[in-house]
Amino acid sequence: MARRFLTAEDVRRLGGPEIHLDGDTVVTPQAAEAAAAMGIRIAGPAGAYAPPMPDRGPDAARAQKSLPHMPEPSSTDGIGLVVTVVGRNRPGVLAEVTAALGNAECDVRDISQRTVGTYFHMVLTCAVPPGRDFGTLKDSLQCLGGESDYVVRVMHEKVFRFMHRV
Numbered sequence: 001m002a003r004r005f006l007t008a009e010d011v012r013r014l015g016g017p018e019i020h021l022d023g024d025t026v027v028t029p030q031a032a033e034a035a036a037a038m039g040i041r042i043a044g045p046a047g048a049y050a051p052p053m054p055d056r057g058p059d060a061a062r063a064q065k066s067l068p069h070m071p072e073p074s075s076t077d078g079i080g081l082v083v084t085v086v087g088r089n090r091p092g093v094l095a096e097v098t099a100a101l102g103n104a105e106c107d108v109r110d111i112s113q114r115t116v117g118t119y120f121h122m123v124l125t126c127a128v129p130p131g132r133d134f135g136t137l138k139d140s141l142q143c144l145g146g147e148s149d150y151v152v153r154v155m156h157e158k159v160f161r162f163m164h165r166v
Contacts, residue, residue: 080157087150
C-alpha cells in the first residue's frame with residue numbers, strides 16, 4: 001500500500017483539537033510545525049504520532065541487507081564529508097571554507113573548483129577525526145558565506161555514496 005503524507009496545508013484545512021492518522025500516513029516536518037503552532041495533536045493508531053523508522057538510505061535495515069557490497073567510507077580515521085560550495089566568486093572563499101575545516105581538524109582529501117563568469121562551484125571531500133560531532137560541524141560550515149555571497153552544503157560521505165550509486 002502506498003504511503004500518504006500529511007502536509008501543513010492538510011493540518012490547516014482539517015483543524016480541530018486532534019488529527020487521527022492511519023498507520024501508513026507520514027507527517028511532514030512542516031505539518032508537525034503547523035500542528036504545534038495551532039495547538040493540534042496528531043495521533044496515530046497507537047496514540048501520539050511517532051515518525052516511522054527510515055526504510056531508505058544507507059543506514060536503513062533494508063539497505064544493509066540489499067546493499068552489502070556498498071563500500072564503507074574511504075576514511076578509516078573518522079567519518080567522511082562531502083562539502084559543496086556554490087556562489088559568487090571573490091578572493092578568500094576557499095580560505096574561509098578550508099579555515100573552518102582546519103579549525104575542526106578535518107583532513108581535506110580532494111578538492112575540485114570551477115569558475116564560470118563571476119560564479120564558482122567547489123566540492124571538497126574530507127576526513128573528520130574521531131570524536132567530532134557531525135551535526136555541529138555541519139552547522140558551523142553551512143553558516144559560512146552569509147545570505148548572498150555563497151552557500152555551503154555538507155553531506156556524510158556514506159549518504160553521498162548511496163545517492164550516487166549506479
